[in-house]
Amino acid sequence: MDPYTADDFTRDIMRLGEGRPDPQVVKAVVDGSRDAVGWLRQRVGVPFIFSFHRQAYLVNGRQVFWGGLALGVDHDGGKGLIAAHRAALEAAGIETWFDTPATEIAVEGGSIVGLVVSRGGKAKTLRSPAVVLACGGFESSRALRSQYLGPDWERAKVRGTPYNTGDGLSLAQRVGARLTGDFKGCHSTCWDANAPDDRGDRVLSNQFTKSGYPLGLMLNARGVRFVDEGEDFRNYTYAKFGREIMAQPGGYAFQVYDSTVVPWLRKEEYADDVVEKIWADTIEELAAKLLEKGLEDKDAFFHSITRYNDATRAFKAEKADARWDPAVKDGVSTQSSSLKLDLPKSNWALPLENGPFLAVKVTCGITFTFGGLAIDPETAGVISGATGKPIRGLFCTGELVGGLFYSNYPGGSGLTGGAVFGRKAGQEAAKLAKAAA
Incomplete structure (x- = not known):
């Protein structure tokens, strides 16, 4: 896999923090990160694994990592991490x-x-x-x-x-x-609108996250897009976009996908028993169904997606060699010399044209301040x-x-x-x- 250097890590924290993070605090985290991971594995026994299920896509037969984060924890992620710490404490004779x-x-x-x-x-x-x-x-x-x-x-x-x-x-x-x-x-993210209000679910845990938006579109209650879904890798936008959802009318939005990209959605986040799915054979039918879920303007919803589709096709006509690849910032966008959206989708911009179409209602989930x-x-x-x-x-x-x-x-x-x-x-x-x- 591609290396993720200390300079890369530092740049990411400073870039996403708009240059405001304390340089000495950032340096301490970056310089101590590799040793901390090694210590957690060797001394605490944390069962690290490669995070294929959350941080990589299968492209041409090879798992390609993106966003600089390659490690997860075996045995259900955070629950496995806590279990490892608890076992280490008990082995050391420490009471909790x-x-x-x-x-x-x-x-x-x-x-x-x-x-x-x-x-x-x-x-x-x-x-x-x-x-x-x-x-x-x-x-x-x-x-x-x-x-x-x-x-x-x-x-x-x-x-x-x-x-x-x-x-x-x-x-x-x-x-x-x-x-x-x-x-x-704060750290926030796209979260299932039907999740509990004041606490997480200890069993489902992170499965309420809905991080597939780079593959589709997000539209608010008025049927309008409000973020560039393809601005950057999910790792670098979810905290920012969670905050943007909170600022929308009603504090919720709809993620929309067509059948081309649905197989790429993370199964643990979009499984049938985890999230309410709204399906329709056409965009018009989908808009009508979403009226019951809080969509206020179905005509604006239809117009936003139609305009987006027109822009993706114009881009494809101008740059026929551009290849869609979710593991890199592929530059497949809505911006061409003949048509530019006021709010672009800068990467991974495929038209929503192959039914059936899927919508998922999301809100803002807050993780930490x-x-x-x-x-x-x-x-x-x-x-x-x-x-x-x-x-x-x-x-x-x-x-x-x-x-x-x-x-x-x-x-x-x-x-x-x-x-x-x-x-x-x-x-x-x-x-x-x-x-x-």
Whole structure:
């Protein structure tokens, strides 16, 4: 497969973040990424596999990866990752307490000395020279989503746990931590409109994702396209496009495909038992059926697709040698000298002409928020707002790290950042534990 270099990774984070990510935080993630993956495999036993089912297409008999992300985890992805971590913890003799919320970070003399938790309805102080906050952002709090992201975000569907309600941010702020990063930004994606509102499904998990849009079109309730579906690989657009869906009338849209591309859709996302499929033999019939699902203007819907089809055919007539290839940015577009759409489809633009036609209703699913805590990128130590220096004994990782992502991000890099800063936090916490022993 093609190499994905440190420079590639850095450019992707900075490009998608519009040049705003903290260069030192980005450098720490990129430089530590390869070692973190190796450590997870060797020390934790994470069963990595090539992600053929999500990150590659079979082209001319060969699996071709795209977007720089080639690894997944065996045994149902995230569920397999959690299982590997749980097994490693048990093997090391480490206890895990559930139903035990943290209520206060204990501080003495300016240093962290432990954590106060509520266990069985009673307060209990766990003495420790270090606390690592790894408890997510605020995506599960409707109030905080509305406060930071905007009122429309109250209706976003929560993709994962209902418990990421910003507790880590408030705990850290009470001991003087500094906030930083893009508090108006988040990881979002095209999500099944029929999925649960305030939590993910622990069985179906990521199957509610609907990432096939580069192969088709997305139209809003008024029957109008609103994004360039072929702007870039899915890895680089889904967080951005999830936000765009939220901004549409009603906060939903319709993905539309013809029979030429339906076989290319990911089976785990578009299986009959996972998503409601609306089928029709013609575009006119499809538009009529979608009126019951929230489409407001079937004539505009028909006109948008007809105009798109005309543009793809004009391009093909002008560039007959252009080949459609979903594994590369193929340049097969809607733009030619004779006809240009105001909103192009820049790649993978095939006409929707072969019935039956498929439509799927999608909305915005929110995964994690970008704003978080300022850290020392070398240690993952949380920075004090008063001194500008790390608070002794307080560390954080995962979605709580601020300054890494702005506006958008490369798929998979959130997990990478969590692994890198989690290792750094653990190593520094171990040093303090040894010094205190």
